[in-house]
Amino acid sequence: MSLDYYLYLSALLFTIGAAGVLIRRNAIVVFMCIELMLNASNLAFVTFARMNGSIDGQIFAFFTMVVAACEVVVGLAIIVTIYRSRRSASVDDARLLKL
Amino acid sequence: MNLAAIIENQTEIPEAVLFFILSPIMVLSALGMLLVKKAVHSALLLAVIMIGLAIFYIANQASFLGIVQIVVYTGAVMMLFLFILMLVGVDSSDSLEETIRGQRIGAILGSLGVGFLLISLLSRADLGRPYSGLDLVNVEGNVQAIANTLFTRYVWAFEVISALLITAALGAMVLAHRERLLPRKSQRELAAERVRQNVVPVAGLPGPGTYAQHNAVDIPALLPDGTPADLSVSKVIAARGELANPSTFRMNEKKEEGQE
Amino acid sequence: MNVTSQMLVFLIAIPLFSAALLLLGGRALDKVGHIIGTLASTAAFAVGVIEFLAMLGRAPENRAVTQPLFTWIEVGNFNVGATLLLDQLSVCFVLLITGVGTLIHIYSIAYMSHDKDRRRFFAYLNFFIAAMLLLVLGDSYLSLYVGWEGVGLASYLLIGFWNQKPTYATAAKKAFIANRVGDVGLSLAVMIAFVQFGSVSFSGVAEGIEAGQTSSLALNTLGLALLLAAVGKSAQFPLQAWLGDAMAGPTPVSALIHAATMVTAGVYLISRSHFVFDAASVAQLCVVIVGAITLLFGAIIGMAKDDIKKALAASTMSQIGYMILATGLGPVGYAFAMMHLLTHGFFKAGMFLGAGSVMHGMNDEVDMRKYGGLRKYMPITFATFGLGYLAIIGVPPFAGFYSKDKIIEIALDAGGAKGIILGSITLLGAAITAFYMSRVMLMTFFGAKRWEAGAHPHESPALMTIPMIVLAIGSVSAGFFFNMGDRFINFLSPIFHSGESGHGEKEHLLPPIVVSALALTAVAIGVSIAIAKYGRGKAIPAVAPSDVSLWTKVARRDLLQDEFNETLFMRPGQELTKALAVIDEKVIDGAVRGVGSITLDVASGLRKTQTGFVRSYALWITVGAVGILAAIAVMSL
Numbered sequence: 001m002s003l004d005y006y007l008y009l010s011a012l013l014f015t016i017g018a019a020g021v022l023i024r025r026n027a028i029v030v031f032m033c034i035e036l037m038l039n040a041s042n043l044a045f046v047t048f049a050r051m052n053g054s055i056d057g058q059i060f061a062f063f064t065m066v067v068a069a070c071e072v073v074v075g076l077a078i079i080v081t082i083y084r085s086r087r088s089a090s091v092d093d094a095r096l097l098k099l
Numbered sequence: 100m101n102l103a104a105i106i107e108n109q110t111e112i113p114e115a116v117l118f119f120i121l122s123p124i125m126v127l128s129a130l131g132m133l134l135v136k137k138a139v140h141s142a143l144l145l146a147v148i149m150i151g152l153a154i155f156y157i158a159n160q161a162s163f164l165g166i167v168q169i170v171v172y173t174g175a176v177m178m179l180f181l182f183i184l185m186l187v188g189v190d191s192s193d194s195l196e197e198t199i200r201g202q203r204i205g206a207i208l209g210s211l212g213v214g215f216l217l218i219s220l221l222s223r224a225d226l227g228r229p230y231s232g233l234d235l236v237n238v239e240g241n242v243q244a245i246a247n248t249l250f251t252r253y254v255w256a257f258e259v260i261s262a263l264l265i266t267a268a269l270g271a272m273v274l275a276h277r278e279r280l281l282p283r284k285s286q287r288e289l290a291a292e293r294v295r296q297n298v299v300p301v302a303g304l305p306g307p308g309t310y311a312q313h314n315a316v317d318i319p320a321l322l323p324d325g326t327p328a329d330l331s332v333s334k335v336i337a338a339r340g341e342l343a344n345p346s347t348f349r350m351n352e353k354k355e356e357g358q359e
Numbered sequence: 360m361n362v363t364s365q366m367l368v369f370l371i372a373i374p375l376f377s378a379a380l381l382l383l384g385g386r387a388l389d390k391v392g393h394i395i396g397t398l399a400s401t402a403a404f405a406v407g408v409i410e411f412l413a414m415l416g417r418a419p420e421n422r423a424v425t426q427p428l429f430t431w432i433e434v435g436n437f438n439v440g441a442t443l444l445l446d447q448l449s450v451c452f453v454l455l456i457t458g459v460g461t462l463i464h465i466y467s468i469a470y471m472s473h474d475k476d477r478r479r480f481f482a483y484l485n486f487f488i489a490a491m492l493l494l495v496l497g498d499s500y501l502s503l504y505v506g507w508e509g510v511g512l513a514s515y516l517l518i519g520f521w522n523q524k525p526t527y528a529t530a531a532k533k534a535f536i537a538n539r540v541g542d543v544g545l546s547l548a549v550m551i552a553f554v555q556f557g558s559v560s561f562s563g564v565a566e567g568i569e570a571g572q573t574s575s576l577a578l579n580t581l582g583l584a585l586l587l588a589a590v591g592k593s594a595q596f597p598l599q600a601w602l603g604d605a606m607a608g609p610t611p612v613s614a615l616i617h618a619a620t621m622v623t624a625g626v627y628l629i630s631r632s633h634f635v636f637d638a639a640s641v642a643q644l645c646v647v648i649v650g651a652i653t654l655l656f657g658a659i660i661g662m663a664k665d666d667i668k669k670a671l672a673a674s675t676m677s678q679i680g681y682m683i684l685a686t687g688l689g690p691v692g693y694a695f696a697m698m699h700l701l702t703h704g705f706f707k708a709g710m711f712l713g714a715g716s717v718m719h720g721m722n723d724e725v726d727m728r729k730y731g732g733l734r735k736y737m738p739i740t741f742a743t744f745g746l747g748y749l750a751i752i753g754v755p756p757f758a759g760f761y762s763k764d765k766i767i768e769i770a771l772d773a774g775g776a777k778g779i780i781l782g783s784i785t786l787l788g789a790a791i792t793a794f795y796m797s798r799v800m801l802m803t804f805f806g807a808k809r810w811e812a813g814a815h816p817h818e819s820p821a822l823m824t825i826p827m828i829v830l831a832i833g834s835v836s837a838g839f840f841f842n843m844g845d846r847f848i849n850f851l852s853p854i855f856h857s858g859e860s861g862h863g864e865k866e867h868l869l870p871p872i873v874v875s876a877l878a879l880t881a882v883a884i885g886v887s888i889a890i891a892k893y894g895r896g897k898a899i900p901a902v903a904p905s906d907v908s909l910w911t912k913v914a915r916r917d918l919l920q921d922e923f924n925e926t927l928f929m930r931p932g933q934e935l936t937k938a939l940a941v942i943d944e945k946v947i948d949g950a951v952r953g954v955g956s957i958t959l960d961v962a963s964g965l966r967k968t969q970t971g972f973v974r975s976y977a978l979w980i981t982v983g984a985v986g987i988l989a990a991i992a993v994m995s996l
Contacts, residue, residue, distance in 0.1 A: 001115035002108045003230055006155065007221050009122050013148070015214030016129040022206035022977050023133065025198075028184055029141050035176070036129060036145060039152055042168075046161045053231030055244045058161045059253055062245070065164075065171060066260050070267035072176050076183045077274035084277075089187045091973050092198055098971025199972055206974075209981035216988035223995065 006047040013040035027079050027089045031072070038068045108230050114158055125151040139189055142180050149173045160233040162241045304330070318343045363413040364424040367443040367496060369406050370453065374399050375489035381482035392478025393471075396485050397464040403488060404457035411450050419853050422447055425498060432501070439559060444498035447851050451697060452495040452620075452627060455704050459619045460488050462826035466712055467611040469822035470719065480520060480609070487513035491620050495627060499560035500549045503628070507545060507592065510621045511538040517616060518608040530604035537601040541591015545628075548584040551577060565634040575639065582635050582642025586649065589625030593679050595653040600920040602676055603660070606668040610715030613668060618675050618711050619704040626679065626700055629686045630693045633855055636686070643687050647777075650684030651784045653677070656918060658791035662798070663914035665903055666725045667714045670799050671707070674751065677788060678703050684781065685766045688773055693855045694848045695765045702758035702837050706750035709830030713744035716823055717803060720816040727802040728901055729811055734804040736816040739824045741804050743831040748800050750834040752793040752882050755875075758838030763789065764871075764878050765842075771868045778868055786881045793885030801893040809901055 013036060020033030042061045049057025083089050125148050132144040149172050156165035197203050236244045249257060284292075294301050310320035310328060319342060320331035327345055329337070336342060377399030381392050388395070414422050423446035432439040445453070464484060471477045490509025497503040512535075519531030552559050555577050556567030567573065589595070594602035594617075605617050616622070629636065629646060636643045657677030664670040678699070685696035718725060720737055734741040750757040753764060767789070771782035810816070818824070841847040869877075893899060903915070913919060968979070 001110055001118055003110065004221065005118060005122075006159070008218055009118075009125070011214060011217040011221060012126060013129055014217070015210050016126070016133060018213055018981060019206055019210035020133045022210065022974055022981065023203065025974075026138050028180065028187060029132075029138050032132065032141055032145050032180060036132070036148065039149060039172070042164075043152055043155060046156055046159050046164060049161065050159045050233050051226060051230045053233060053235060055233065055236050055248050058164050058241075058245060059248055061161070061164055062167070062249070063253075063256060063260060065167065066264065069171060069176055070263050072179060073267045073271045074274070076179060077271040080183060080186055081274050083187050094973070095971030098969055199970070199975055202972075202974055202978060205978045206981070209978060209985060212985040213981060213988065216985060216992055220988065220992055220995070 003047055003051055007044055010040045010044040010047070013037075013043070025090050025092055027082075027091050028076070030091055031075055031079070035068065035072065038064060117154070117158055121151050121154060137189075138184055139181070142177060142184060145180075146173050146177045149177065160237055160241065163245050164241075312345055315343070317341055318345055321345055363410055364426045364445075366406055366410065367424070367426040367445055368428060370403055370410075370457075370496065371443075371489050371492045373402050373406070374485040374492070378482045378486035378489060381478055381485065384478075386478075389475075389478050393464075393468045393481050396478075396481030397461070397468060399485050400457065400461040400464045400488055403492070404454075404461045407450070407453045407457045410445060411454060414445070414447070414450055422853065436557060437553065439499055439501050441502060442498045442560075443496045444561070445496060446854060448627075448630060448697070448854050449495045451701060451851075452623075453492065455701055456488060456491050456495070456620050459704055459708050459830070460484070460615060462829055463611045463615045463708070463712070466614075466715070466823050466826045467609075469820045470611055470715055471609065474609075476520070480517075483513055483516045483520070484611075484615070487517065487616060487621070491624070494624055498562070499558075500545070500552055500564070501559050503631075504542075504545055504549060507542065507588070507624065510616075510624060511535060511542070511592070514538070514605070514616050514621055517612040518605050520608055520612070524607075527607040530601075530607040534601040534605050537594075537598045538591050541588045541598055544584040544587025544589075544591065548581055548588065551581045551584060555581070561631060564632075568634050568638050575641075578635060578639040579641040582632075582639035583645060585628055585632050585635065586642060586646055589628050589683070590649060591625075592628075593622045593625030593683065594676050595625065595649050595680065595683060596656055597923075599653060599656065599676055600917070600924050602672050603664075603669050603917055606666070606672050610668065610711060610718060613672070614708045614711035614715070617672060618707040622675060622679055623682070623700050623704070626682045626686060626696055629683065630697060630855075633686075633690070633693055637690065646687035647684055647773075647781065650680045650682070650687060651781060652680070654680030654684060654784060654788045655791075656680070658788050658795070659910075659914050660917050661795040662791060663911055664795075665727050667717065667727050667730075667799060667803065668711070668725055670727075670795060671711055671714060674792065674796065675703075675707055677792060678707065678751070681763065681766050681785065681788070684785070685769065688769050688781075690855045691848065692766075692769055694851045695762065695769060697851060698838075698841050698847050699762035699766060701841070702750065702762045702834070705830050705833035705837050706747040706758060709743055709827055709834055710747040710751070712823070712827045712830065713740050713747065716740040716819040716827065717744075717816075719819050719823070721810070721814055724811065724814070727799065728899060728903065729809055729814075730803045731806045731809040731899070732804070733816055737804075737818050739818055740827065743824075743827040744804070745800065746831040747834050748796050750838070752796050752886070753789060753878055754882065755879075756835075756839050758834050758836070760875075761838035761842045764875050767878055768867070768871055768874045771874060774868075782868075786877060789878055790881035790885040793882040794889045797886045797889035798893055801889060802899060806893070806895070806897075806899065809899065 017033045017035075017037035017040060020036065021030055024030050024033065042064055045057045045061040045064070047057075049055060049061075079089065082094065086093060128144045128147045128151070132141045132148070135141055135144070149168060153165040153168040153173070156162075156168055233241075233244075238244075293299075308320075310322055311331065312318060312321055316333065317336050318332075319327035319329070322328050327342075332342060377395055381388060381395060384392075414424075423444065425445075426443040428441040428443065430438070431441040464481070467477075467480065467484065471480050474480065487510060490506050490513055492506070494503055494506025494510060497506055515531045515535040518534055519528045522528040522531070549559050552564050555573050556564050558564065558567070568578065591598045602617060602622070606613055608616075636646065654677050657673045657675070657680060661670050661673035661677065664673055682696040682699050682703070685692040685699065717730065717733060717737065717740060720733075720740075721730065724730075746757070750759040753759045755761075767782060767785045770785045771778050773781055891897075907915075916922070968975075970976075
């Protein structure tokens with residue numbers, strides 16, 4: 001096994017996360033799949049740091065984590081607000097912007 | 100890549116064993132997260148994946164990041180997810196039916212395409228030199244290495260991210276805030292309301308048979324003010340209209356004279 | 360010499376100025392319009408006479424004079440100057456145009472006296488005189504073209520003068536369009552001349568042909584283009600259909616334009632281009648053929664016409680056929696064609712004016728079946744018309760005898776089978792001419808009175824009879840005068856070189872006396888047949904009988920010329936226009952509208968991608984990502 005296998009795993013997790021975003025209808029589950037995609041890219045960063053022998057990859061992964069955390073906070077707050085006014089957490093119900 | 104480079108880039112055997120045990124678990128968890136009906140199960144499976152990732156980080160000489168992954172991501176973010184799930188509805192589950200035509204097929208094809216292309220591109224990529232590993236960088240330890248770079252080269256990004264964190268916290272507060280339109284009821288007001296509405300009797304209900312006039316099931320008991328008590332007969336009999344008239348048992352002045 | 364050459368421009372300027380004045384002056388000049396017009400024409404005639412006398416005073420080789428006016432076009436190698444050229448050929452035309460023109464102006468004062476648009480009529484007449492003079496005085500094909508177009512325009516304006524009647528307006532359009540077809544020929548000739556010789560002036564082209572560098576194909580094409588132009592203007596076959604309908608105009612117009620001057624412009628063109636035709640034998644043969652066909656065509660039509668003006672128009676067509684035929688028969692033919700042109704101008708104009716006089720006296724009735732026995736009531740008209748009639752049929756010593764017989768002579772002298780055929784055609788034409796002109800005379804002036812109720816024929820006023828008398832004198836004497844001592848041929852010989860090859864020395868097929876005898880015999884046959892059919896005691900039905908032979912029916916319908924034009928040109932043209940209209944609407948508009956509707960359809964198709972579902976948008980994002988990754992994968996292969 002070489003370090004490339006981590007990259008393949010990362011790509012696979014990313015794909016599964018993307019599929020989840022497209023298929024699931026519950027807003028929170030969609031959010032969780034997005035988190036999975038972010039984590040998969042974090043794994044790739046860390047692997048690249050190890051491949052290149054430079055710590056910058058880990059720094060980037062660190063930043064990604066922080067930003068993901070912020071995004072989760074705000075995103076969930078929005079979901080809660082929408083749920084309070086519409087009583088539904090389904091992504092499909094927010095489709096007023098159609099022609 | 101030539102054969103020598105491939106051979107040189109192999110990792111240690113323990114790491115390989117770790118990888119080949121943990122990665123199927125992670126992939127299966129990811130697929131499960133995709134396919135389970137209840138959202139809570141998805142959240143828990145995601146937590147499994149994150150812990151696995153943390154283990155991988157530590158295996159990749161990123162110890163600080165691995166611990167941070169567990170503490171922040173699994174500990175804080177996933178808990179946040181679970182709290183929101185509780186607010187929104189733990190039981191909420193998606194129906195299996197797909198409302199948008201062709202979405203499922205498109206999703207599968209699209210994501211398969213993305214995955215396939217990514218993996219094929221990755222397999223063709225070549226760094227051009229052997230993987231170096233972080234031993235040299237981590238001489239003083241991973242935390243020191245990160246600190247050295249983070250607070251020198253990336254200090255500006257660091258400051259900006261801290262500003263982002265503050266903004267996010269404020270944003271969450273603002274979004275989740277619910278404006279109170281009426282004054283908050285105090286304890287005394289709540290109690291007075293409860294007594295007034297008498298939804299549940301304040302003194303408690305009387306025991307069975309207290310006001311019974313007869314031991315037949317179709318004759319209701321009479322309350323102290325003379326009205327029949329609805330609670331004393333079965334609702335079914337009342338709905339069938341087979342209640343007997345308890346007026347014969349009512350106390351009145353005429354009978355009182357004759358009943359001596 | 361200098362003074363007279365400077366005066367050339369006044370020939371054109373005076374009538375043109377008068378026309379502009381009369382048109383711009385408006386109703387204010389209504390009372391004096393005819394006076395101004397006639398004076399302008401008379402002034403032009405005076406200048407013409409002065410020029411002619413001055414020319415006679417010069418030696419034969421110096422007789423041509425030019426007056427350069429200004430440089431007209433100067434583009435690269437193409438230099439055309441506006442120059443006026445007066446030589447022996449043009450002076451004949453100048454005198455004919457201004458002389459006959461002035462007489463007709465005088466006639467029109469009385470003829471149009473009841474018309475409220477008389478001033479406009481004189482303006483148009485003056486404009487015509489100016490344009491025709493420009494035509495004959497130009498020294499280049501391009502100046503000639505300007506005059507050519509001008510007379511076409513004047514003809515249109517004058518034929519459709521009473522344009523309140525739709526048929527008259529249509530007749531004017533028909534004339535203009537037929538002329539236009541011929542004008543294509545003149546444009547082509549100008550272009551060919553420029554390409555071949557670098558110059559469009561007559562002298563330039565003549566020198567170019569003499570240099571002998573041009574191919575015979577170019578020369579023949581040039582000749583045929585000029586022939587086409589002449590055919591259009593002179594109403595020859597195949598563009599002859601307009602002349603009969605042109606009689607819709609007032610009678611002075613028919614007399615001036617469609618008898619004496621405009622229709623002879625084609626003869627002028629061919630004569631002026633003699634250097635081209637002498638060098639292009641194919642074109643010259645075509646000229647002869649066209650002339651011969653038209654000669655018979657006009658004669659046959661003339662036999663069946665009951666409208667007096669249309670009969671005279673057919674006669675004009677036939678006589679011009681004689682002239683065109685003559686121009687195709689060599690150097691001396693041009694001179695004889697010119698002689699016949701001048702004599703024809705006298706007697707045909709005179710007969711048209713006589714017809715106008717008869718119409719004037721018979722309440723504008725044109726149907727000869729309603730005439731009869733008018734000679735006692737209109738003696739002067741009868742006399743002048745009769746002299747013109749004798750001239751046209753070729754009775755000696757009247758004008759037509761000299762000019763027409765000469766043409767028959769040179770036709771027979773053409774040699775071989777061509778000579779025999781042409782000679783027989785001209786003799787036959789003479790016989791038929793005699794027949795139908797006698798028919799006209801008999802039906803109009805002799806026989807029983809077949810008038811409508813309320814007709815009281817009277818002689819015309821002096822202003823109308825005097826011009827007729829003058830023209831009658833010309834009909835009588837002009838031929839004899841021209842022929843005396845071959846003076847006419849000698850006058851024109853410096854231009855055509857006709858005197859040198861002089862017909863006197865050439866060997867004749869038949870002696871001239873025999874030719875004259877043959878011609879007179881033909882005339883006599885024609886006259887006697889006419890008398891037999893229409894003479895004393897013969898009843899002439901008031902309505903044209905319908906049980907007549909096929910030939911008569913066809914001749915009544917102008918030998919089906921209108922049907923020919925309609926089938927060959929008009930209907931295909933209409934179908935083409937309809938097809939183009941359909942193409943414009945279905946194809947072009949359809950394409951334009953199609954672009955719009957395709958855009959709408961595409962837009963409403965694309966609209967369906969806006970579903971409002973976040974997940975379908977995410978799917979599109981995924982598809983895009985797949986595309987980008989695939990591109991990267993392909994590029995890095």
